[in-house]
Amino acid sequence: MTIYNEESQPKRNFSSKGDGKHVSLNKSYYTNDKKTQSEGMNYNDAGRNYHQPTNEFQQKNDEENTSSGENVRKRRPRIGERVEQTPYNRKYEGNRGYSRTNADRKKSIRPKKKRKPFKQIKYKENIDPNTPIRLNKYLANAGVCSRREADEFIQAGAVKVNGEVITQLGTKITRSDEVTFYDQPVKLESKVYVLLNKPRGFVTTTDDPENRKTVMELVKSACSERIYPVGRLDRSTTGVLLLTNDGDLASKLTHPKYEKRKIYQVWLDKPVAAEHMQMIADGIELEDGEIHADAISYVTEEDLSQVGIEIHSGRNRVVRRIFEKLGYKVLKLDRVYFAGLTKKKLPRGKWRYLTEQEVNMLRMGHFD
Structure with a gap:
């Protein structure tokens, strides 16, 4: 008959669930049980620190192996154990730990992507180059000045056509003629059509004598051509606003006889x-x-x-x-x-170019 007593059985040390450490069942821990208790060490501390150097000679030997570059076998981390790693390219500051250097900060900051500029749309124009056009309208369509200002410049002798000074108002020319303004060549600008979702607090004008904010500040990056708003919206009114350098279309959209x-x-x-x-x-x-x-x-x-x-x-x-x-x-x-234009998918204060289809609709007078 075999008799089991407590001393013949190996003793196990069960840690709590919150401990998160695995306790090895090494026989040496149980054979030296009494010695461990006499030195004031409990089983948990022994189980956690068994992998550390036990004496000065072993610690010195480990340091020499590490400095000599030998492959030192590292203990595999246990489940739930936090492994501390030395950050790359960081400065050690004692008790404060590792701090990031300026080089690390620059590397971690991603450069902002530059917005691609809007590609200006070139609209098709089916115009006969031999069609006569008034000289003041030609200067206005070229972005030189308004029609009234053009009449003043013509009377002052500032405009030449094919090398001859023209002072008579109402003179008609063709697009193939050479026009100069103060001896500078003048060419017709390409048509531009910009749709703006006007915000509150902006005046609908090209120039304000009171130096208030104008809608031209919102579309200054749209084109290099001289555009102007079609119609007016009050300073406190928001919504759809069209800007263009197409004088013929602007007159159609602002004239009372055209129902818009x-x-x-x-x-x-x-x-x-x-x-x-x-x-x-x-x-x-x-x-x-x-x-x-x-x-x-x-x-x-x-x-x-x-x-x-x-x-x-x-x-x-x-x-x-x-x-x-x-x-x-x-x-x-x-x-x-x-006039058939909406601000759909256009945030407040933003603008966009009209599509070719929208421009053709306006030119044909299909405002609805």
Whole structure:
């Protein structure tokens, strides 16, 4: 009969789950059990530190092997054990540890990608070079000055055609003629069409005598040609705005006889009554004559203070004056549609070139 007692059984040391260390079942730990207790060392400390050098001679030997470049077999890290590695190319600062050098910081910073400039679109123009054109219009289309200023320069003798000074107003030339302005050759500029989603706080003009911010500051990188806004938006009004150097198209879009759809979204200080909506649709009398909306409706059924209005008139501040006449205050006004152009996928304050299809639509007069 075999009798088992406690001294004949090897003792195991079970660590807690939170310890995260694996305890080896080496027999030497159990044979020297009493010796370990007498020296004040517990099993856990012994299990964790068994791989470290036990005496000065072994520690010195390890240092010599490491400095001599010999391959020293490293202990495989245990599960859950954190392995400290010396960072590459870092400066050791004692108790503060390793700090990154300026060279490391420069390497870690990724250079910003430069935005590619917008490629300007070259639009097709089917124009006969022998078609006559007024001289002042030629200078204006070339970006020299406006038509009124061109008439003044022509009378002053600053313009020559084929080497001869022209002072008579209304003179017509062809595109094949050589024109000089103060002895500098003048050539027609290529047409440019820029669509801007105008933000609040910018004046719709090419030059402001009060030195306020203008819309030209937002499109200064669009082209080198001289462009100007088509129509006007108030300083506090936002939305679709077209800029171009095509004078013929600009006159079509601003002349009253050409019907152009313009849709605005209006935010008011209070809900708009249904009878006032009907009055605006039927027509309302303003100080400069009667005006009526082509269409008007609430934007949502939940908020009756937001209204969408469609109108063809190009009178100054006409939308604001309509609602002010009925006792409402316009908090915000945004033009969302102009002559077939919208601000879809165009953030506030950004611009884009018109597509060839959009330009052909405007030239043919298909504004809707």
